[in-house]
Amino acid sequence: MIDHNVIKLVREFLTRYVREISLPILTHVRTLAIRYGSWWRVNPFRRALIDVAIAYLRSGFIIRSTMLVNMLRDVIIDVLINTVVRRLSFIAYVIGIRLGGFGNPIIAGLQWLNRPVQYRWLVK
Known part of the structure; x- marks a missing residue:
């Protein structure tokens, strides 16, 4: 099970790293x-929001609402977390960079993940 701090x-x-919202990213x-x-x-x-945004951008329109852009950004981050949290190499890379x-950084992250929980220090 993945620790809450890792997520x-x-x-x-x-x-x-997710800064802009565009059709290719979505x-x-x-x-x-x-x-x-x-x-x-x-x-x-959230899936429907992504699908509707893709259809809207494919129609040639531009998303200008900052609230909608922030919502789409949060949705993209949640989808990516659900996708990459199962990839140990990505989690090790993020921890190694931190x-x-x-x-x-992947080796450093794997070494940190391999330690017993009581010997890990909090990654700041």
């Missing part, structure tokens, strides 16, 4: 979630 770290990492996230089987675990209203060690 929080992944959410912070994805929040830093279609890529939906395709990725369908491919890895996590699309059906997403809330149906640890700031030298060398390969």
Whole structure:
């Protein structure tokens, strides 16, 4: 089972890198979630929001509402978390980057994940 702190770290990492909302990003996230089987675990209203935004952008319109952009950004982050939380290499990469060690961040993250829980320090 994945620790709540690890999911929080992944959410912070994805929040830093998901900045804009565009048609290629929305279609890529939906395709990725369908491919890895996590699309059906997403809330149906959130799935519908992505589908409607894709249809709206394909019609040639532009999303200008900041509230809608923020909602879509949150939905994309949730879909990506459901997708990548099952990939140990991604979680190890995020933890390794947060640890700031030298060398390969995936190896540092895997070493941290492999420690017993009582010997782990909180990644800041």
